[in-house]
Structures are given as structure tokens and as C-alpha cells.
Amino acid sequence: MDVIDVRFPTSRSLDGSDAMNPDPDYSAAYVVLHADDGREGHGFTFTIGRGNDICCAAIETLSEYVIGADVDGPAALGDLYRRLTHDSQIRWLGPEKGVMHLAAAALVNAAWDLAARRAGLPLWKYLSGLTPEEIVACVDWRYLTDALTPEAALAILREAEEGKAERIAEIERDGYPAYTTSPGWLGYDDEKVVRLAREAVAEGYTQIKLKVGADLEDDRRRFAAARSAVGPGIRIAVDANQRWDVDQAVEWTKALAEFDPWWIEEPTSPDDVLGHAAIRKRLAPIKVATGEHVHNRVMFKQLLQAGAIDFLQLDAARVAGVNENLAILLLAKHFGVPVCPHAGGVGLCELVCHLSMFDYTSVSATMDDRVIEYVDHLHEHFTAPTVIENGRYRAPTEPGFSAEMKRDSLIRFSYPHGPEWRSN
């Protein structure tokens, strides 16, 4: 197993800037599993700079569960996931949240990458080929059964068996709808926002996203400019990145209502289930979305139970990887809430499209109101980068989870000794 601290100096150009994260350096705590057969499994957790080394150290601490482990097939991957998240001593540091959970995500995802490569399939297709029983056995049902039982999950998956082959063919032919956040970073001036918003529409996107929450008058001006640039037919979501308290979220969002926001994302603390529920109730019909910082399936369960969200934005590496995201997809389907994954950062687009495509083939069986976030940064560092055509993700075709970074990038951006960091 190799662990690499990879950081990209994105703060130099204000790419990724928002109301809570003014100067992120998009980073990955990156892991490579080396299997006996010579194959590799790649995985990572995404961070925005400082503390990426702590995640790398946490991955090292968890390595005892991975080295020598069997990762062949969903049963083995389910066992590995449970061991990684239930070490009785390490669990004290969470449980199932923060640094240790991010580290578990990197390892779980690397193990699935390896398993899918061995099967010779892209992960979404590998998952789509598993039986309902195999999927259900991948999930840790602890703390979920008051909302969804394994039996009810089996029924969901069995129902979706019908038409699956057609949906797989459809994904391979047409891909999956995307929206883009690239025009809307808070550090961009109005002219750049307008230009990028127009380009997005010209490229086929039907939804874009703007960052808001630092200054209301700035937000109104930028939103107005973006709206008049793209016209009324394009969905514009806004994203406050946790900036507000409950009352402020309601007031601020209402002050943007005239520009027709499609959703308000992360209006307040990601921990605040009841706050999101209150905001949603008071803002209806404006929709509420959250998830990129929601730390585990128990929190998603409650957001759904409380009717707190209109869109569930899972993250590929915030929760403990593929296994925990399978639980989240099943919960979302059970509660009838569309999953619109968080992406961007580094490599998150590459990962989440596999999960949404599996959701379509095998869980929700619909793309209605579902879109995957897309941000056009840092894809050049991946060996099988995301391909967008006409505002849609193309289906990955390479075996694995698309998590592999190029060797040159791993060396150049390794922190703190890689050439990109030494020279600055």
C-alpha cells in the first residue's frame, strides 16, 4: 500500500472559492493498493489543503485492516468496510465522521476500484451486475432500520431488476445529465460569471450553479447578471456553503427569489437536520439541497425522515465510500428524494458518476430531476478523466472506479516535496 499527499495550488487562481472556503488548495489523500496479481486499486479522499497529511496518517493507521484482506466480491468488500469503520478503539474518534471516516472512504473506494478492475468492468457496471442480495449485504444496517430495513431494500432492488438491461444500454448510449458550477465561484468578477454562464449554455448545460452568501448586494447583482445572460429556461442553483443561521438563510434566499433559484444548497450547518427542515418549510416552493458535508448514513437518514431536503447531494469520499453510498442511494429511493451528487474538487466527478449511473440502472430507475455536478478543473491529472458531451457525463468504459491519477501528477504535486511545491 502506498499513501501520497497530493495537493494542487488552486488557491492561486481562486478556483473553488466560496463563502466559507476563500482559498482552497484542492488535495487528495491518495492510496494505492497493490494486489498479489499485480493489479492496483486506487482511491482517495478529497480535502482542500491543510490537514491532508492528517488524512494520510489516518489511512496509514487503518492499513492493518486492508493489507492482506480479501477484496474479491461484494461480501468481502462489505466485511472490509465494516472492519474499517468499527475498530472499537478508532471508533471513539468519530464514530463514523471526520478524519477517520474520510480515511476509510479512500480505502473502501480503492478496494472497489481493485475489485472492478479484476472484473474488467467500470464500477457502475460492476455494481449493476450484482444481485439485490449482494448489494444489501454490502450495507451496514446498524442505525438504519427505523427508516429502512434490509427486506425493504431488497424489494426496491428487485423491482429495479426489470428494465435494467435497457437502462444500462441507455447509459452507455446517452450518458447522464450534468450541471456545472464552473461559472459561479465567488472569487470571479461579474464579467467572468456572465461569460462562463453563456458558454455553459452553449455547451448544452441546462443547469448552472452560483456561489452566494458573502454579500447580499453582490449576490443579487451577480444572480441578475447570470439570469439575464442565460434566460428563464435554464435552472440556476445557488450555494451558500453553510454560511447562514436559520433565519438568515430564509431571509437571504427570499431576497434572491425574484431571480428564480432552482435550489438553495447548504444554507446552514450540515449537521443541522432540524434547521434544514425549518428552512425548507419556510422557503417552499424554493427547494433545499445538501449533502457534501453530511458525514454518514445516519445523518442522511434523518434529513430524509425530517423532510429536510428536496435533493440529496451525496459525496463519493465524505462517507465511507461505495458501501455507505449504497445505503444512501437506497434511503433516497425509499423516501423519493432525487440524488444529485456533489462533485468538483479533484476527482470527485470521476467517482460520483459511477454512483449515479448505478442509481439509474439498479435503484431509482429514473433520471427525473437528477443531475451530477460538474466542474472543469484538474481532470487532466486522471488516467480515465470524465468526459462531458452536450451537458452530459459519458459513461466510463475503463475497468475500475476512474480514481487513478497519472504518475507524473502524483510526483509533481506531492506535498511538500514535489516540484510544484518546492518551487513556490
Next chain:
Amino acid sequence: MDVIDVRFPTSRSLDGSDAMNPDPDYSAAYVVLHADDGREGHGFTFTIGRGNDICCAAIETLSEYVIGADVDGPAALGDLYRRLTHDSQIRWLGPEKGVMHLAAAALVNAAWDLAARRAGLPLWKYLSGLTPEEIVACVDWRYLTDALTPEAALAILREAEEGKAERIAEIERDGYPAYTTSPGWLGYDDEKVVRLAREAVAEGYTQIKLKVGADLEDDRRRFAAARSAVGPGIRIAVDANQRWDVDQAVEWTKALAEFDPWWIEEPTSPDDVLGHAAIRKRLAPIKVATGEHVHNRVMFKQLLQAGAIDFLQLDAARVAGVNENLAILLLAKHFGVPVCPHAGGVGLCELVCHLSMFDYTSVSATMDDRVIEYVDHLHEHFTAPTVIENGRYRAPTEPGFSAEMKRDSLIRFSYPHGPEWRSN
């Protein structure tokens, strides 16, 4: 600043064993701040073994905010706390949860220790001498104002000004009530449970606690034995350490009801606000307690808003130290829920009694149904250890937060190179 990984091999005797933590090695990620005036500030976060090194590394990462910082007075301590919890890049790893938050707790508590030492006062008395305005300025109000505003908090604190001098004198004379968990560890046999329960009553305790949740028949037998050993007049709390799902928590606790449990503690995931609310509703009049794993003030806010708990069990070093616990004490008072801190581990008794005593002098102004957990392990390693007399915590008199471990203990149990670990 020094950071020391201290671990005690408690797993060898099954002290501290429960349904989720079969073999803890009580540990501290320990920090010493060295001030210009030659004084020191001591703080730590408690863990149960593996991963303690990750917390130490996280403390090192946060050191840039502490080294050179002003810690004189509550305003400076409020600024330090906010800087430690709001680094825009590190915040991504939480926010305000898990390893990075545990690390912030150690540093915040060390800074308060230093400030109280400089004032020549034990922390509880130093806090009791601050004005309502100073206390309110120590709190990070973000995400709280839908439940409690700074103005409402000020009103609480001003009301408690009356009679404060008398309550301080009372604390100094009579101390604060304790309960003991020492009889109830899951790894102990029935004979030991009965013997220790009888001893506890003989020592003046009016409440003890038993660990439950691994095996129902074992629980019933042990509970019956303990109940007949102590009689009906002693409160016996039971603690499941997060073992159950919602339905199971209700069924299992009902199966123990005939032995008259005073509260059921941690019946399910500490993240599950709605789950606790459902359990409390279905179990009434049996009371529900939680808090040792509740990771921040936003979660406590919701537990209170949802009516999910009868007792709030704050932890001195799970949330970000004194500052965040001030918010939690104010929230608990606002919602009328008694605070009964989590303690035990290593050094938690030493810390939490300061917070409960301040709660009595300056916030809730009552001890009704309030007790501080006590476990008689590892106090011998502290320079100003907890003193219990007749089932009550004596008021600490030494300046500071009572967090300082003896130099000999720090050396002997430092991990992995200390003599206690090298020889095993």
C-alpha cells in the same frame, strides 16, 4: 508547545469495557503550552487507544494558531477558539467534528488552564468571576440563534448573578454530587459487580451505573443482582454505548424496566437526534441520556429542540473545550434539561467538575437531578486529582483546569517508546 501521546494499558484488566468498546486503552493526546512568563497550560483530548497519534498530529497541525497567541482573558480565548475551529481548509475535515475537533479541544482547554493559572484561580471559580457579557463573547453563536440568541443567553446569566456568591461558598463547602460507573463495566463478573455496588453505596453514592447491551439475559441477571444489592432507594442508570437501533433500544430497555433504570444512556447512534426522540417518547417515563459522543453544539441544540433527552451528558474534550461547553450549558439551561457530564476515561473527572460547578454558580443555579459521573481509574497520574468525599466531588482549589499529569506518568506511559509500552 509539547505534544505527548500518552496511553494507559487499561485493556489488560477490562476496566472500561462496554458493549461497543471491549478493550479500551485509555489514552490522552496531551499538550503543554509554554508561556513567556514561565507558566504552563495543560490540556488533552481523551481517546481509547489506536488513533491517539492521529489526534497528536492534528494538534501539531493546529499549533500555528496557538503559538504566539494571546490567551489573557475571555475575549482572547474566544478569538483563539474561533480561529482553531474555523481554519477554512481544516474545516473541510469536519466541520467541527472528529479528530480535528478533538485536537481543538485539547488546545482550547490548555489555553483556559493557562489563563486560570495566571488568575490564580481554579477554572470553575475563574469562570464564575467573568461577567455575563464576557461569557457570551466566548461562544460561537453561528448555527445556534434559531434556538438561543446571545441576548437570551445574557438574560440567563444576569438572572444567575443573584445568589452567586452564596453558591460559590456552598460549592467550596459541600462540593457537587457524583455517581459512579466503577461497579458496572461489562467485563466484570456478577460477584464483582455486586461487591463494587455495595461499596459504592457504603461510600455515600446515591446513583450507580451499569453497562448493558451485549446480551439481554446477562443484563437482566446483573441488573437484578445489583438492584437487590443496593435496594430500591439507589438510582441505577444503564448505558448501552450506542449498541442498538431504535426498535431494539425500546424493546431491550423495556425488558430491563422491572429493575427500575434511572436512565438509559446512549441507546443508539449519537448522531441520531430523531432516533433518540423516538426512543424517549416510547420509553417514557424511563429517561434518556446522551452526550459523550455528541460532537458539537449544533447536535446538542437539536437534541434539545427535538425533546430527545432528559439528561445532557457533556464531555470536556469531545466538543471544542471550554468555549463550546459554555454554549452547551446555556442551551441546556434554556431548554430546562439537567447537565450530568460524562467522565471517567483519563482525566475527564478532573475536567468536568469545573464545568458543572460553574453551571451551578452561574448558569442553572441548581443541583436538582444533577450528578457528575465518577470512575476511580488513573487519578494517581494527575498533580491535582479529583477528590470524592461521601459521594460528592470536592471543589478543586489549585489554580487551573486540573489537567496536569505528573511528569513521571507522562514519561512512563508515553507511546510507543515509554517504559510501560516497551516492556510489553
